[in-house]
Amino acid sequence: MLEGGCHCGSVRYSVAGEVEHHGLCHCSDCRRCAGATPVPWIAFKSEGLTVTKGEPTVYHSSEGVERHFCPTCGTGLFYFNEAALPGLVDIQSVTLDRAGDFAPEGHIMMIEALPWEAGVDSLPSSTVFPAWIDAHSAAASRSSASFACRAHISA
Numbered sequence: 001m002l003e004g005g006c007h008c009g010s011v012r013y014s015v016a017g018e019v020e021h022h023g024l025c026h027c028s029d030c031r032r033c034a035g036a037t038p039v040p041w042i043a044f045k046s047e048g049l050t051v052t053k054g055e056p057t058v059y060h061s062s063e064g065v066e067r068h069f070c071p072t073c074g075t076g077l078f079y080f081n082e083a084a085l086p087g088l089v090d091i092q093s094v095t096l097d098r099a100g101d102f103a104p105e106g107h108i109m110m111i112e113a114l115p116w117e118a119g120v121d122s123l124p125s126s127t128v129f130p131a132w133i134d135a136h137s138a139a140a141s142r143s144s145a146s147f148a149c150r151a152h153i154s155a
């Protein structure tokens with residue numbers, strides 16, 4: 001039994017059963033709905049999913065497709081598409097509490113990827129916010145290590 005939830009904690013879920021597939025989706029619908037790309041999706045039999053706290057909001061991004069997200073913090077959680085994935089729920093896998101235990105199997109829907117996506121692995125990489133971001137922020141006088149996406153880390 002695995003557990004997961006949204007960022008704010010309003011929606012929590014558990015899921016049981018075997019992993020059916022786990023892919024990084026580069027399609028335009030996932031990108032627009034998540035505001036990010038790629039979107040990691042891990043699939044289980046939908047009967048294994050239980051929402052244990054709260055109630056996700058459902059958005060129909062296209063006919064027959066349900067995308068469930070937290071109404072408070074906006075975290076994307078579940079995807080149902082009975083025509084394409086009968087009997088399955090796709091879960092945004094990084095919402096699992098143990099997300100690090102589940103590595104994706106591959107990239108999917110690269111046909112709709114943005115032109116620059118194939119080259120992201122060769123970009124410069126920094127363990128924290130690097131100088132080229134600090135230089136353009138109000139925190140320019142701080143060290144890179146004190147600056148992060150979570151405001152309370154930078155205090």
Ligand SMILES: [Zn+2]
Nearest residue numbers: 006008070073
């Ligand atoms: Zn939330």
Ligand SMILES: [Zn+2]
Nearest residue numbers: 025026027030
């Ligand atoms: Zn997609």
